[in-house]
Amino acid sequence: MSTDSGVLATLRATPTPVRYLLGGVLINQLGAFVQTFILLYLTFRGDALGIAGLSLAAYSVGSIFGTLLGGELTHRFGPRTTITMAMLASAPLVASIPFVATIPVVLFLVVGLAGLVTQTYRPAAAVLLSDLMPEEHQVMAFSMMRIALNTGAAVAPLIAAGLILIDWDLLFYLDGATALLYGLLAYLLLPRVEAPKDDEEKKPAVDARAAYARMAGDRKYLAYLAAVFLGTIAYAQSVTALPLEIVADKYPTSLYSAVLTVSSLVLITCELKITSYIVKIPQHIAVFAGHMVNSLGFVLYALAFQSGTFVILGAVFAVSGLMIAGPTMFAHPAKFPAEYKSRYIGTMQAVIGLASAIGPLFGVFTFNSLGGAFWIVIALVNGVAGLLAVYGVREAQKEPVEAGAA
Known part of the structure; x- marks a missing residue:
C-alpha cells in the first residue's frame, strides 16, 4: 500500500496527457505577470496610483468570475476545448495592455477581460487531471499541479527582473506568448474527450441551476468553502502583513526576501514527498493537522519583535502546514460526480480568488489596529478554518453519492 502511494509510483502511473497538462500549467505560470506587476508597471509609467489600483481590482474581479465561467464551460465543452479557448483568448488581451495603458477605460476593460x-482554464485543468489520473493517485496528482504552479510563481519574478531591465512592455508580450503556447499545446496534445470512467453509467445532463442548488444545500461543501475562504485570507497575511511586521520591527527588507526564498524552496522540494505520507492517513486528520501547523507559524510571527529567527521559523511552519493540508483541500472538489464536478471546482477556485482579493485589504487595515494581537487573531481564524475543513471533507468519498441519491 505504501509503495502504491509513493512518489515514484505516482510518477510511473502518470499518463502522458497529464504530463503535457502539467507542463502547460508550468509554461503558462512562468509568464503570468499581469496580476503581480500591473501596479508596478503603471506607476512606473507615471500613472496615478488610483488608476493602477483599479486596474488590479479589475483583474481580480475578472479572475473570480473567470473560474466560475471555467467550471461552466468545462461542463459544456470539455476541458481541452476550454483550456484552448481560454489561452487563445488570453494571449492577445495581455499582449495588448501596453497599447491601451494610456486610455484608462479601455485599460480597465482589457485587464478585466484578461483576468x-x-x-477560465483552471477548473478545466483540474477536471482533466482528476479524469485522467487513477483514483488512488489523485491527491498526489493535485500536489504535482500545485508544484507546477508554485515553481512557475517562484521563477517568474526572476524572469521579470531581467525583462524589466530591457523594456517593461516585454512582460506582457511574454505573458501573451506563453498563453498562446499553452493554448496550442492544449489543442495539439491534450485528449479530445474526457477520460472514460468504467463504473459510470450514462446520466442525464444537469443544468447550472440544479447543480448550484444542490451545492447550496450541501452543508458539508459549504463548510469546506468557508474553510477555503478563511484559510486563504489567513495565509494571504504571509505576503501582506508579514512585510509590514518586518518593517515595524526594523528588520532589513532582505529578511523578507529570505522568507520568500525559504518558503519557495521548502514548498517546491518537499511537497510531493510529504503528500506521499499524507495520503496514508484519513483526509480529515491531514487537513486538521495542516491547519494547526499553519497556525503555529502565525503564532511564531507574533514573536518576530524578539528575533528575526522567529520570522524564518514561522515561514517554515506556515508553508509546512500548507503542504500538509493543501493537496487534500485542493483535490476535494474533484471527488464529486462528473455531472457536478466542474462547477464545484470552479466555485472553489472562485472562493480562493475572492479571499485572495479581500485578504490583503483585511491585513492592511487591521494590522495596525490589532497591534501585537494581529497574528494571534490570524492563527485563530486559521484554526476555525481547520475545524470547518474537518467537517467539510470527512468521509467525502461517500457524501457526494449519498447527497445525489437523496
Missing part, C-alpha cells in the same frame, strides 16, 4: 479568460 476573466486567463483564469
